[in-house]
Amino acid sequence: MRLVLVLGDQLSAGLSALLKTDKATDVVVMAEVMGEASYVPHHPKKIAFTFSAMRRFAEWLRGEGWQVAYTRLDDPENTGSITGELIRRASEYGAVGVVYTEPGEWRLIEALAEMPLKTHCLPDTRFIASHQEFEDWAKDRKQLRMEYFYREMRRKTGLLMDGDQPEGGKWNYDHDNRKPAPDQVDFVGPLRFAADEEVLDLVAKRFGDNFGKLRPFWFATDTDQAQDQLSHWVEGGLLKFGDFQDAMLNEHRFLYHSLISFYLNAGLLDPLDVCQQAEAAYRGGHAPLNAVEGFIRQIIGWREYMRGIYFHEGPDYVGRNALGHTRALPAMYWGGETKMNCMAKSVAQTHDEAYAHHIQRLMVTGNFALLAGVHPAEVHEWYLAVYADAYEWVEAPNVIGMSQFADDGIIASKPYISSGNYIHKMSDYCGSCAYRVQDKTGEKACPFNLLYWHFLDRHRARFEGNPRMGNMYRVWDRMADERRETVLREADAFLAKVDAGELT
Ligand code: FAD
Ligand code: DLZ
Ligand code: SF4
Numbered sequence: 337m338r339l340v341l342v343l344g345d346q347l348s349a350g351l352s353a354l355l356k357t358d359k360a361t362d363v364v365v366m367a368e369v370m371g372e373a374s375y376v377p378h379h380p381k382k383i384a385f386t387f388s389a390m391r392r393f394a395e396w397l398r399g400e401g402w403q404v405a406y407t408r409l410d411d412p413e414n415t416g417s418i419t420g421e422l423i424r425r426a427s428e429y430g431a432v433g434v435v436y437t438e439p440g441e442w443r444l445i446e447a448l449a450e451m452p453l454k455t456h457c458l459p460d461t462r463f464i465a466s467h468q469e470f471e472d473w474a475k476d477r478k479q480l481r482m483e484y485f486y487r488e489m490r491r492k493t494g495l496l497m498d499g500d501q502p503e504g505g506k507w508n509y510d511h512d513n514r515k516p517a518p519d520q521v522d523f524v525g526p527l528r529f530a531a532d533e534e535v536l537d538l539v540a541k542r543f544g545d546n547f548g549k550l551r552p553f554w555f556a557t558d559t560d561q562a563q564d565q566l567s568h569w570v571e572g573g574l575l576k577f578g579d580f581q582d583a584m585l586n587e588h589r590f591l592y593h594s595l596i597s598f599y600l601n602a603g604l605l606d607p608l609d610v611c612q613q614a615e616a617a618y619r620g621g622h623a624p625l626n627a628v629e630g631f632i633r634q635i636i637g638w639r640e641y642m643r644g645i646y647f648h649e650g651p652d653y654v655g656r657n658a659l660g661h662t663r664a665l666p667a668m669y670w671g672g673e674t675k676m677n678c679m680a681k682s683v684a685q686t687h688d689e690a691y692a693h694h695i696q697r698l699m700v701t702g703n704f705a706l707l708a709g710v711h712p713a714e715v716h717e718w719y720l721a722v723y724a725d726a727y728e729w730v731e732a733p734n735v736i737g738m739s740q741f742a743d744d745g746i747i748a749s750k751p752y753i754s755s756g757n758y759i760h761k762m763s764d765y766c767g768s769c770a771y772r773v774q775d776k777t778g779e780k781a782c783p784f785n786l787l788y789w790h791f792l793d794r795h796r797a798r799f800e801g802n803p804r805m806g807n808m809y810r811v812w813d814r815m816a817d818e819r820r821e822t823v824l825r826e827a828d829a830f831l832a833k834v835d836a837g838e839l840t
Contacts, residue, residue, distance in 0.1 A: 338456075339405075339425055340364045341436035343418070343444075344372065344386040345727055347393040348603035349559075352458040353437040359402045362435070365425050366394050367407040371417035375443070376721040379548035381555065381690035384539045385724050388532040388557040389602055396558070405429070409538060418444065419451050426453055440601075440643075440729040442651035463643060464489055464608060464636050470644035480645065480746060483508065486637030495611050495632055496618070496625075503618075504625050508633065509578070512626035517583035517763055523573045525590040527565045528554035547670050547722060549688045555598060555724070562599035566610060569594045570617050578627035582695045584678070584763035589685045593693045594631070597725035600639075607635050642733040645747060654732045657712050658744035659795060665714040666834050669701065673839055676783060677769035678759050679704060690724035697723075698752055699759065702739035707753055707787035708831060709794075712742035750804045753791055756782035777822045783830055783840065789820070790827035 340357045342364055354364075368387050387409070394406045405425050407414050415424055422434050433454030439445050440460070448455060459466060465473075465485075473488055474480055487507055490496060496503040531553040540550055556562040573592045580592050599605045611632045618628040646653065668674040671687055682696040692701070697719070705715045712735070719735045720726045737747030756773040760766040766773040766782070775781040792799065792808055799805045812820065833840050 337429060337431055338362045339422060339429065339431045339434045341418070341422060341434055341448075342366050342393070342397075343436075343439055344368075344390050345440060345602045346437055346460075347389055347559075348462055348606070349396075350462070350606070351437050351603065352461050353435050354397075354402075356458055357435050359400070362403075363425070363429055363431070364394075364397055364402050364404045365407075365422060365434075366390055366404060367414070367418060367421040368409040369407070369414065369417050369421060370409070371420075373409070373543070376717055377546045378543070379686075379690040379722050379724060380539050380543050380546050380550035381548055381553060382724040382726070383543055383546075384531070384535050384550060384553055385555045385557065385598060385690075386602070387539065388535045388555075389604065391532065391535065392558045409542065417447075419447050422448075422451060422453060440727045442654075442728070446651070462603060462606065463640060464493060465640050465644060467644075467647050470640075470648060474644070474648055479749075480641075480648075481749070482637055482641045482747075485641045485644070486633055489636040489640055490632075493608060493611070493636060495615055495636060496629055503629070509626035509629045513578035513630050514582040514762075515579045516761055517585050518576075518580055521580075521585070521588045521591055523576070523592050525588075526554070526595040527556070527561075527568050528552075529556050529561050532557065547687060548690055556604065559604045562596070562604040565599065566594070566596055566605060566613060569596070570613055570623070574614060574617055574623045574627055574631065576627065578624070578630040581630060582699075582762050584681075584693075584696060584700070584759075584765060586677075586681060586764055586768065589689060589691075591693065595691065598691075600635075601725050601727055601730065607639065611635055639730065642737075642747075643729050645733045645737060646729045649743070649746065653743065654716055654728065654736060655713060656736055656742045656744070658742050659709070659740075659798070661706075661709040661711050661740075661742075663708055663710045663831070663835070665705070665710050665718055666708070666840075667837060668840075669705075669718055672837075675770035675839060676704075677771075678763065678765040681765060686722050690722065692723070695762065697734070698739055699754060699762070702735070703752065703754055703784070704787075706740050706751060707784065707791045708834065709791075712736055712740040715740055750799070750802055751791075753788060754784065755788040756784040759784065777819070777826055781826065786823055786827035786830055789823045790831075793820075793824060 340353050340362050373383050394404045397404050407421055415421055435456045437458050438460045473485055536553055556565050576592045583591055596605060600607060614628050614631050617623040668679055674680050678700045682692050682700040686692045716735045720731050737743040741748060741751040760773040771782045772780045773782045776785050789812060792812055800809050
């Protein structure tokens with residue numbers, strides 16, 4: 337008999353390791369272990385989600401006739417690591433080897449490959465593109481831009497295709513999307529499900545000091561519930577998803593977002609199936625093309641592309657620091673007080689929900705870290721810890737590449753930076769901020785305004801020649817010398833306060 341490993345983000349009936357083994361003879365191993373639960377200080381909601389969903393999946397497997405050797409975190413025999421549990425179970429059952437589906441982090445891929453057991457690693461087929469398909473696409477390309485990869489995925493899946501042409505004649509309808517924040521939000525946000533109280537008690541006891549609020553816990557923890565969330569959103573949220581994808585509001589944490597990334601990444605939902613349900617809403621006349629195309633692009637485009645980059649670039653990707661940034665992550669990321677309302681709101685929401693939407697991650701917390709020159713490894717560790725959907729294969733390319741430009745432009749053709757103006761346009765944060773977004777210098781100047789120019793000035797040699805950034809340098813150069821000096825002096829003073837842990 338063989339052991340069949342099922343990890344906490346491999347909770348799929350169609351997992352390759354389950355399909356290629358035999359429930360009559362083989363034994364599934366699942367384990368709640370400190371190694372996985374503490375390699376970064378995960379948000380308590382993320383740990384509770386993982387353990388609750390693992391327990392439900394184990395129950396489901398047993399119902400399907402599998403024998404499951406499940407280790408709970410507080411089991412006295414628990415060795416504390418996935419490899420330790422496999423070695424222990426192998427001797428307990430006299431197993432000849434272990435079959436597993438490739439994990440989503442190099443860390444674990446390497447640990448499993450080095451185990452003193454006979455192993456068989458299978459590809460993770462829960463994605464649209466295999467590693468080989470991504471490599472074939474990437475081969476001989478000077479630039480690996482998402483948009484072209486996305487078109488391949490549209491052709492491959494047939495999603496929103498009209499023969500060999502894109503539905504409606506265009507591949508991308510983003511010019512119809514991304515409107516400023518609406519006055520009212522007429523969607524109620526995600527469904528809330530009953531929690532496994534036993535798991536919550538365990539997490540409160542063992543991880544109660546981690547950053548993040550455990551209760552109320554509302555996540556779906558099995559496929560049926562996750563599907564209910566998806567249907568609820570397709571009916572109520574998809575319609576305006578495109579329009580307000582980039583908007584941010586003080587009083588609406590979820591706006592029209594789907595809140596399915598946790599479920600997709602843990603394996604409770606299948607990406608192609610999710611996209612087909614969104615396409616059916618469009619074909620049935622229930623949702624407009626700009627919304628549905630935008631949503632499908634996030635999944636078969638961005639999500640698949642990010643995974644491709646993670647595996648294409650290799651284990652050293654997470655350590656890259658192309659801009660040589662060295663600042664420590666400011667305390668405000670862990671809930672320290674700040675006068676910047678956009679930062680305070682994005683971090684508070686992250687603390688409470690283990691969730692922030694894309695623009696909060698990219699243009700508020702990510703933007704600030706990049707402008708301030710925070711070490712990308714610290715930024716990476718924070719994102720990996722605090723979001724319930726964070727696994728390195730998707731988090732690292734988003735943080736190291738898209739958000740921090742630490743990969744030297746593999747993912748982004750220019751850094752995602754902005755002054756306060758962008759945040760002001762897309763949100764209602766600035767109206768209730770101690771800083772003034774219209775002030776470019778002075779005591780109340782929005783820190784994003786100061787740091788924006790500071791960033792451009794200190795990285796001039798690298799970005800001046802970038803055709804998409806020439807305009808920014810021309811604006812900077814047209815400012816009076818005295819004004820430029822004031823901006824840089826005030827930005828330095830602001831950063832010194834951040835470093836000293838003073839209220840900023
Ligand atoms: P929606 O806005 O409703 O989008 C639908 C789906 O599209 C998402 O569920 C997700 O599966 C997919 N998607 C959208 N954008 C991306 C993207 N850039 N990369 C991959 N998939 C995408 N996403 C994660 O799943 N895990 C992460 O750890 C993660 N870290 C991020 C870090 C930074 C700095 C940034 C800028 C983005 C990160 N993202 C990450 C991408 C994105 O922010 C989340 O996928 C999204 O906010 C999840 O919320 P949602 O399900 O409501 O998404
Ligand atoms: C995220 C997570 C946590 C918190 N705990 C466990 C665990 O105890 N056991 C487990 O099998 N998986 C866990 N996971 C998910 C893994 O960290 C994930 O499978 C790897 O990071 C690879 O993506
Ligand atoms: Fe953020 Fe600046 Fe607006 Fe304040 S004024 S909310 S710091 S962008």
